[in-house]
Amino acid sequence: MNKIRLIIQREYLTRVKKKSFIIMSILGPVLIAAMIILPALLSEWSEGTKKRIAVLDETGLFTGKFKNQDNLEFYSVYNDLNSEKEAALYQRGDLLLYIPLTQLSLPTKAQLFSTKQPGLNVTVYIKSVMKNVIENEKLKAKGIDPEVIKSAKAEIDLATIRVDESGKEKKSYTEVEVGLSIFAGIMIYFFIFMFGAQVLKGVMEEKQNRIVEVIISSVKPFQLMMGKIVGIALVGLTQFMLWILLTGFFLILFQTGAGSDFQESISTLTEQNQMMNQGAPDMTTIDSNKLAMISEIINSIDLKTMVFSFIFYFLGGYLLYASLFAAIGGAVDHDADTQQFMLPVSIPLIFSVMMSGAIVNQPDSSMAFWLSMIPFTSPVTMMMRIPFGVPYWEIGLSATILILGFIGTTWLAGKIYRTGILMYGQKVNYAVMWKWLKQKN
Amino acid sequence: MAIALQTVDVSKTFTNVKALDKVSIEVEEQSIFGLLGPNGAGKTTLIRIINMITAMDEGQVLLNGQPVKQDDIRHIGYLPEERGLYKKMKVGEQAVYLARLKGLSKQDAMKRLKFWFEKFGITSWWNKKVEELSKGMQQKVQFVVTVLHNPKLLIFDEPFSGFDPINVNLLKEEILNLRDKGSTIIFSTHNMASVEELCDHIALINNSKLILSGEIHDIKQQFKSNIFEVVYRSPKELLLNTPPFEVIDKQSKNGEQLAKIRINETSNANELLKNILTQAEVVSFREILPSVNDIFIQEVEKSSNNR
Incomplete structure (x- = not known):
């Protein structure tokens, strides 16, 4: 031994x-x-600098819809695309969001101009705002009050609860x-x-x-x-x-x-x-x-x-x-x-x-x-x-x-x-x- | 003399291959016992059985008259033919580890190592890694580790392989020293010169069987063929070529003649000498005994042919 x-x-x-x-x-x-x-660190770094985004909205639907965020600041511009692009991107170092005029029934196209990769949070935010606005517009066009839809929306929180043999319940996170x-x-x-x-x-x-x-x-x-x-x-x-x-x-x-x-x-x-x-x-x-x-x-x-x-x-x-x-x-x-x-x-x-x-x-x-x-x-x-x-x-x-x-x-x-x-x-x-x-x- | 180690009819078969067939040897206390045999004869198997590394199928191994037990191997020092050390480990650390595996305490191991390292003049190696040493140096360390725990029985399997002549001599001296201090030594080797020099007894194994064993002196007597060598000075030829004498070799060098003469059973050395004295001036006269090498070759060939 x-x-x-x-x-x-x-x-x-x-x-x-x-x-x-x-x-x-x-x-x-x-x-x-x-x-x-x-x-966590990476996202912090990428969030570190504030991004300013010029919005050239030909539809006029989005005025005031983009709210300033922690790291995002929106402002409206009204001249033609080329001169605004020049001004925003090269003179001010900002991004330019261009929303051309289209029919409501067509899929909405928009372009985000940037000298650098804009980052996921920016695009996700812009997309979600636009989606909301367009959806509301479409509802209005059909004569439905968006408020009705809002009140009808349900949020589902499906909790899986496992019951063990002794009958004890436990929430589980798959x-x-x-x-x-x-x-x-x-x-x-x-x-x-x-x-x-x-x-x-x-x-x-x-x-x-x-x-x-x-x-x-x-x-x-x-x-x-x-x-x-x-x-x-x-x-x-x-x-x-x-x-x-x-x-x-x-x-x-x-x-x-x-x-x-x-x-x-x-x-x-x-x-x-x-x-x-x-x-x-x-x-x-x-x-x-x-x-x-x-x-x-x-x-x-x-x-x-x-x-x-x-x-x-x-x-x-x-x-x-x-x-x-x-x-x-x-x-x-x-x-x-x-x-x-x-x-x-x-x-x-x-x-x-x-x-x-x-x-x-x-x-x-x-x-x-x-x-x-x-x-x-x-x-x-x-x-x-x-x-x-x-x-x-x-x-x-x-x-x-x-x-x-x-x-x-x-x-x-x-x-x-x-x-x-x-x-x-x-x-x-x-x-x-x-x-x-x-x-x- | 008391018998230190005895094997009685030890047999071992490795899946269809007979390694040892009823081998019985007796090793006297405080003697050097040479275990001889060609490669694959079963020497190493016998040694491993004595060390309890391999279990025998039949027979008995008695250490001081008692069947050998696992605990007894503390009293055996074994230097295997396939030997080495951990290459990455330091010499001193490793020597202490191996000594402790043999049952020495750490302090004891250190004390004895110090003695041996000083004796061999290798103290400066203590903190070196083994891989930094030459093969011969490693063998020295290995030898020290084998004898460190003062075993009563020492078993060396091909101890001289890998040593230069100077270290072979050192080793021989130490082996004789250890015997004189009371150890019993078994060693197996192909080096017949060292057998003649060191061994008191030998045993010859061939094809798993013991074919010869006994005191080296007795064996030589047993194998002598009544040949005498005489060196003499004489102006003319010796007249000896008639029975009971037969000249089998003749040379002359520096004015001295040398002749090897065989005598048949009807005569003896005294009569040969008397006969020569009448014819020439004798410089030297001796009986030629066969070397262990001759006996080895002769017996191995004989037993191999008999199979």
Whole structure:
């Protein structure tokens, strides 16, 4: 036991002290934080300068309809298009919106002249205002009071409420769940592969360095294999924890650093989203309940289950695959020989990621169920299903099968490993491995 | 002398290939035991069975009269033929790690390493990465790590491969030193000169079977063919070519003549010498014993042909 601890210690410390580990630990969170911060930041920058837009309206319908916004200022011009274009674009550095005279029944055409790309928020706003005005005009032409339509408009807020077995109701946010589901599935896949590959590399290194026989004259091959697998698992967990902690840290740092600017940019971001989704021209009504909604969304995620199941399925899936990778590393002599064995082993894992679309669409389908039971696919698939809510008995069953699965693969791998590591210069194929499996120690 | 290690009818089959067939050897305490045999004879398999790396199918391995247990391998120092070190790890750090795997405490390992590193004059390597060392340097570190925990039984598989002649000598000295201090040593090699120089006993394995074993002196006696070499001074030819004597080789150099003479069973060395003394002035006279190399080749060929 003491010796296994020594091996784990060495495997862990040599990896954690590596430059690449330290770089990954910092870079990962930076990237994740950037993924969260950057869109907000970008929109803030693009919103930073105020845009002035000259409106040349030949129809006269839009006078006073374009309201000044935070970053947009509208003013009317009346000369011909060419001279106004010259004046607005080149003399004043503004944009020019040209609305030519057309019949009401024809589709309304308008042109927005600009020296630079005007930005999505500008075009979205202009379009929505124009649409509103034209619609109202058309209604008027048919003799219908727009007010009637307005009062008839209904706003639908369809809340999906999931009722669990105990009858407790919970609001669910499908979009959030889909995002979380795919994120969790990809992360599990990524972690299993990244650290599984390290096991493969580590085993091959020992075999190629010819140190393996020196070591197994002190410890049993199985102890060496398990020591390596567990040591690298701890490296993986350390990395995971560091990522969570550092991502949080960076976000907080940014928030305090950027201060209220950040809050503002977040709110403009959500505002824009809303605008694009609904095309609502009414930008002044910022939902005061937004903050409450965000916290409600966060509450709707079962964070505890997510984190615990992530750790469990990472460890389970990793142990299952790492032992197979260790067997491959022990069996082959050269890096090039690993390919033929790596592919069949990784196919189930890749398959489970490929199925992510189907699983997200129907997290309760029987395919999703079975994929989350088979130990080779369950780590990714179950992690994708969990954000949508999975009955505890299913998680329990899948976890049990996974545990049995990795005990099985570890046992098999151990047999191939202990023979393989002492074999040099042998052409290894599946028949040879099968022989090793049957062979007594 | 007490028997330190004994194998009794040890057999091992690897899926249809017989690696060892009822091999029994006895290694005396505080002696050097040479395990000889052509490539693929089963030497390494036997060594791995003794180290409990490979399990035997049949037979017994007794360490000081007791069947060997997993715990016993702490008392064995093993230098495998396929040996190496972690390339990216520092020499000192790595030596401490390997010593601790053998059950030494960290402090103990440091203390002993210091002693050995000073002895070999390699203290300056402590903080170097292994990949910065030459192959010979790595072998030195490897040797230190093998003997560091003062094992009662030392097993060297081809210890001299990869060493330059100077380091081979250093190693030989250390091996003899270790024996004199009480260790029992088994080593397997193709280097027959070193076998004659170091070994007290040898065992010869060919095609998974033990074909010869015993004290090196006894074996040579067993394989001698009553040939004597005499160097003499005489103006004329020796008249010796009649039974019971037979001259099989004759040379002359610097005014001295050399002859190799075979005697048949009816006579002996004394009578040969008496006979020569009447004819010439004898400079030297000695019995020619076969070299281990000759015995090795002869026996391996014989047993291979018999199959």
